[in-house]
Amino acid sequence: MFTFESQGRCLTVAEAREWQQEMAGQIVCRDEVRDVHTVAGVDVGFEENGSVTRAAVAVLDFLTLQLVDFTIARLPTCMPYIPGLLSFRESPAVLAALQQLTVQPDLLLCDGQGRAHPRRFGVACHVGLLSGIPSIGVAKQRLCGEHDTLPVEKNSIVALMDDQQTIGYVLRSRTGIKPLYVSIGHRISLTSAMYFVQESLAGYKLPEPIRWADGLASNRGKIVEKASRILERSI
Template structure:
């Protein structure tokens, strides 16, 4: 599949240039619900590293919706060209992600990324960055908090509270399983916060992580191409 990139930019940049790109592109993020109909496939995206972080490995797991059965997967490896800098991880990871997505026959209707959407210092985490580049609905599924504060989350599946930063709601802290730590969910592009929460819960079965993320993480951790 040939990807059509919107607002394409160079990846071989300095951290200062990367921040400037984020500041420029974040104005294209849309938080209104704009999903293709019907949603028949959802995908999880995860990134791992090998050879002492010299190689970046991205994996995409495509699941049928609503059955959440694995339909297809792809992976790609690229040399790691950008340093590890919190808040700029998309510059380290997206080049490999784009390569993995290109191997699919078509783009799934919804992409769930292991990382942040607008719950980011510049409101432009990896899910937002990828969503704007592809002009495609994306959600950030964070296992840890990057920024913001929140109140206690009730200990029942489906409960959530707003994640706030400087008076702005930037995501949701969601309990996907009773008795386990919550996830940090934020829309990336073309989704509202409430819809992002609903879709993550719809992709979650009996585990903490949604099935999209579980499959993608498993594939990203495999050393050899499957």
């Protein structure tokens, strides 16, 4: 029986799944977002053969989509990747990174699923609930649910259905490129989630906040340097 450490307790895989089902009931699917001035991208990468988890949070001004702050947190990896339990592996480092921020984000765009999860509790829900910050899940691959054929044209959208419910939307952010799977994380409606994701796009497959977090999490030297220069310049 495999067990792992989470929030100071040792959990079995079965207990983790039960906890997700309970916490899913705490998720707020209504809009509690107000005056969104800053939107943050959240992503995680690994170092040292996976023994170190590296979380990055990039805060952007929502109107200009310019970087205004970022943090990186490195923690020892607490458990392996298990489909459906990704958030237990990534959340600790993400929450640590969020607490290091100077500029507080009004909304989080997380790399991964939100409610489009078998137990309706993907990493975006987990991070949103524990941080209290409204959040959205933006995944590059599907975890669950089905959907109609998506036109190859940019801006095409189809509903992601599971168990008779619309759990998210599949969005083609660029013509001919694999789509994004958008679902709510916490304290926001699916309609608003789609609005914020689309407004955060700037010609690339991924929303700008996540593009930054992606580069910072995967520790691409060029990007870390670029981000650092932008910040010291804004002081």
